[in-house]
Amino acid sequence: MNFLPAHVFYAQLNKTVAAAGALITDPEGRVLLVKPNYRDHWGWPGGHVDEHETPDQACAREVTEEVGLTLPVGRLLVVHWVAPRDDRPIPLIHFLFDCGEVPGDEEIILQEEELDEYRFFEPSEAAALLPGHLAKRLLASLTARSQGSTIYLT
Template identity: 60%
Template sequence: MPADVFYAQLHRVIPASAGFVTDTGGRVLLVKPNYRELWGWPGGHVDEGETPEEGCARELREEVGLTLEVGRLLVVHWVPELDERPYPLVHFTFDCGTLPDGARITLQEEELDDWGFFTPDEADKVLPPWQAQRLRASVAARASGQLTYLS
């Protein structure tokens, strides 16, 4: 079988990544996109030619003006097709550390309306359920030192 035919038959996925950033109280940094109702992670799709770590670092710089070390992989999350997205998403969540305060955050106003730090219970009210599940898994993975896979 020719390589182009073989590869054309394979399942396609969209890679995405985000930074798990907390304040000194352990609350998680989330952002409010201006193009949907619910909040989300500082992160996004991995661009062609990028690794998930590079995509995470770029998205943190672009969305919230933070240049942080992209640390340990906490969660890999398989998210099925949703709404207009025709392929599943494979989401990588990296530990990007703790900020002493939010003073260094500069919001990307073209895409985002707001940012804030949230406890898991508070995040449950503003995140889609599958992202809230990822947040709780990230908190647990950081505490345990384990990598978590969600589907």
């Protein structure tokens, strides 16, 4: 049998980008969102998964880098397959983890190179600030947290 060398086989496969984010709330159930300076919309703390990093490791790293919090990365709430778009020509797989609740007076230190602002928002207010696919992910994460489940979105 003639097998393709592994490097040739893998070079032919579809590529995807992996990213991870954190659902963090305050005692009133408000959702922590951050405003990146490189996008026109809000999002939650998180980012792309680096080489040799698992999605939960990426989540923990990004939360520490972006908002200065060291939180346990809890249960996976949402896995979201996002098809290619004009600004991203390859698919994205986003993992959203439950990183729990922080006191309202918890000191948040923004990563000033990437972020302009943070705030805790009521879920409906947060969803209104997000593009449709991110609002869908946020609402699914809150449902998954309340049900003790994981939700797969497309």
